[in-house]
Amino acid sequence: MEALDYHAEERRKAEFDLEEMKIVWAGSRQNYEISDRMARLVASDPVFRKDNRTMLSRKDLFKDTLRKAAHAWKRIIELRLSEEEAHMLRSYVDQPAFTDLHWGMFIPAIKGQGTEEQHEKWLPMAYKMQIIGCYAQTELGHGSNVQGLETTATFDPQTDEFVIHSPTLTSSKWWPGGLGKVSTHAVVYARLITGAQDHGVHGFIVQLRSLDDHSPLPGITVGDIGMKFGSGAYNSMDNGLLRFDHVRIPRNQMLMRVSQVTREGKFVQSDVPRQLVYGTMVYVRQTIVSDASCALARAVCIATRYSAVRRQFGSQNGGPETQVIDYKTQQSRLFPLLASAYAFRFVGEWLKWLYTDVTQRLQASDFSTLPEAHACTAGLKSMTTSVTADAIEECRKLCGGHGYLSNSGLPELFAVYIPTCTYEGDNVVLLLQVARFLMKTVSQLGSGKKPVGTTAYMGRAEHLMQCRCEVERAEDWLKPSVILEAFEARAFRMSIACAKNLSKFSNPEDGFSELSPDLLEAAIAHCQLIVVSK
């Protein structure tokens, strides 16, 4: 029947070079080519089909995931793909799997927190997938507050072992991906106890299942925590629960790069600076910001295409109805999201630079920019993922009833994306960290300590408190300097107002708690400024 290509017509109107924009988006021509090649590889392979994903029962979906993960692994080896290509291929397979945790958390944890010896023992097996690992940190009762974890690892000097134990219901490990059905091993975070002393939370490599028949080892209770939001989506992942009943592991399975327990049970801290952890955090959060721009772009792309094809009302003399994209109500909701996708893309690229900068400084033992870099990435992680999650849902709404159908792609995109707001730092908790940093920066303004990096604007305190917006006509908003100053003045004034109100409390913690909703707003304003300025 009708086969008018409305998209061709819309694309013809573009005032920029489409091919060049693709490359700008990808970061480089080479990135674009890899991305394009991997996309075609996945799209043309029937094993990677996604169209039936939402129809499957949980069990069949899980089997489908195992099949895809194995097939991806096979293709990566057959085609001798580079690490970059392999990463891209997996991202186009686009189905959360235990492999994400094995490659993305288990191996990096051993690499980052393990000793040379531990690397030699565990990494080769992990690289060949002779063992499959997950990252068992979060507990039923403890997410954001990592220091509150209850699982214990008690050193037994008699046998030179740690005894891993779950003392309470709330201490059950809960959420780790790959744990429910697949993993043979886990990096388990537990309170280290030597003698009667609690040394806080440390990582331990624990075998969970037999390498012969995959059954749980004695003392270990393990299982899947059940269905999550949506159909398809994250249900391809075996998020799991795990309980230990006095499970014994050799002493050398504590990850000992930063702290050690000696044969005698003595707790020793190495001289490896603990700040190194923050370097990794900056890296992980940079990838999250980049991923946010991709998820947002997918949603905006679907909603924009739909808006060009969909017509409703406004037919004159029996002619076609008005394209939905021509309605101002649609534009005023859709176009800011389109702009945000690009903004997040560019701020993600800038974060790559920041990571390089921080890494170089860390190698030179310069920790001076770390607090600012940490606050900046925490804030951007929070802001971009919150905006993206809400924006995907807004794009779904912009597709009217059709956005509610799984085949629009939006329901799964939403359901699979939203955990990003919770993992790697709950978005509200992160913003409160940013707020603390802002209050500290404000409090030091008088002391002559110059604010650096993304807080440099606070150095122009007097100007920002007094300046008035010069906009008189709509066109004035087209000057980037006007927008930037508006965002700076807003962020700064909000921070100053919070600081002023905080100073009225005799106990600063009471003040912080009482004013936290305002502090959140100030932190958001600061993060919005960062995005605008990059």
Place this chain on the structure above:
Amino acid sequence: MEALDYHAEERRKAEFDLEEMKIVWAGSRQNYEISDRMARLVASDPVFRKDNRTMLSRKDLFKDTLRKAAHAWKRIIELRLSEEEAHMLRSYVDQPAFTDLHWGMFIPAIKGQGTEEQHEKWLPMAYKMQIIGCYAQTELGHGSNVQGLETTATFDPQTDEFVIHSPTLTSSKWWPGGLGKVSTHAVVYARLITGAQDHGVHGFIVQLRSLDDHSPLPGITVGDIGMKFGSGAYNSMDNGLLRFDHVRIPRNQMLMRVSQVTREGKFVQSDVPRQLVYGTMVYVRQTIVSDASCALARAVCIATRYSAVRRQFGSQNGGPETQVIDYKTQQSRLFPLLASAYAFRFVGEWLKWLYTDVTQRLQASDFSTLPEAHACTAGLKSMTTSVTADAIEECRKLCGGHGYLSNSGLPELFAVYIPTCTYEGDNVVLLLQVARFLMKTVSQLGSGKKPVGTTAYMGRAEHLMQCRCEVERAEDWLKPSVILEAFEARAFRMSIACAKNLSKFSNPEDGFSELSPDLLEAAIAHCQLIVVSK
């Protein structure tokens, strides 16, 4: 293990009578008792279990729905439940099913738009479920713009039949619940053509499937449109697609209460006032507003209970951590939603009164309050459902990672609720209708025509344009009159600003289109005022 009942402790602190509040919420003691009885009936019946719903494949979920619908029907007959009790029982079964459309749309359409003869012929079969019907209005290309429907019903005077036909791809019926797999009949909305004349959209009773073997009748293509948002949720419903290839039905299957086609093919309008349709609309939207309060209350209830049990950070000297409900950041997001649930409950009750009032006036042929009642219900439908949809998601976020698990109840609640923003009038389209009504009301202010009902405040134009908010201290906000005046002044000033800007356009339609984002805001402000004032 730990079994502290944090809820008991929180409930003990309530400063109101819990039992009385239950009755206030239910509307009356009798309502409460019916509701409570039906809830227990459903909860104790294993056929009605919901805990495995999200795990099922689409096919098994659908079978489960058929089983539940049949069982509910059986119980309703066995227990001789009243219509009210039966309705309540079905709402606790809480699983969208073809029966919703059969009882809620198919039968009412015949009742409302059919003649006495048609009632006698069709209703008894429908009541006994010897036939099962759905409501086939929306098409692939036509949702909000009902007048744009493309399906045709062409009268053939030779055979005294209508020929129902789908002339284009976009004319395919798309979305009707109950259509995909179950319905034997449908009320089909199609353009009535007699001779060469198009008389616009009318309803027709069309048999779709054989009553012997349930196969589609000749000329009919029918099927399910596939998965929708979420697991479980609305996927228990067989939303369908339907195409007609010159399907013939007898003339007497056009619903002829308001318009008729004679044996000779003459189109005749009866003297039944068309405004009666609006009475039904007021009724349907009133139920939607009541349902919004229920959905919101469920979400808020889950999030509040979670917030009381969940503890994170703030442990002092090894004591328990802080209950999440004690954080201001949690309170500032949760409590307004809690308040909204009550507000929507009370505005829903007020809408019942409005419906009675409108009905009585219609019976006395007084159509004077209809435009205002129509704008008011359209606006409240839009506002309460949009707020509720977003609030369910906000409640999910307030439960941190745990809200992402299906067993929190929130993912399904969200997925099953959100279509409410689209059906019975897309929320944006409805707000634009409200905005049109507001602009009309403003334009008549000078003419001496007094604004009525929910627009009565506009009669105090001068005061509202000049008044200044008297709040000086936080406590001043506790005066309802202060809040009410603030909402009135805001809504009125926004309307006036829009009207002023509209007047600058030579073509009012161009202005309306150009200013539609502002008009939406003004409409929302007006609707918020209605909720505050009730």
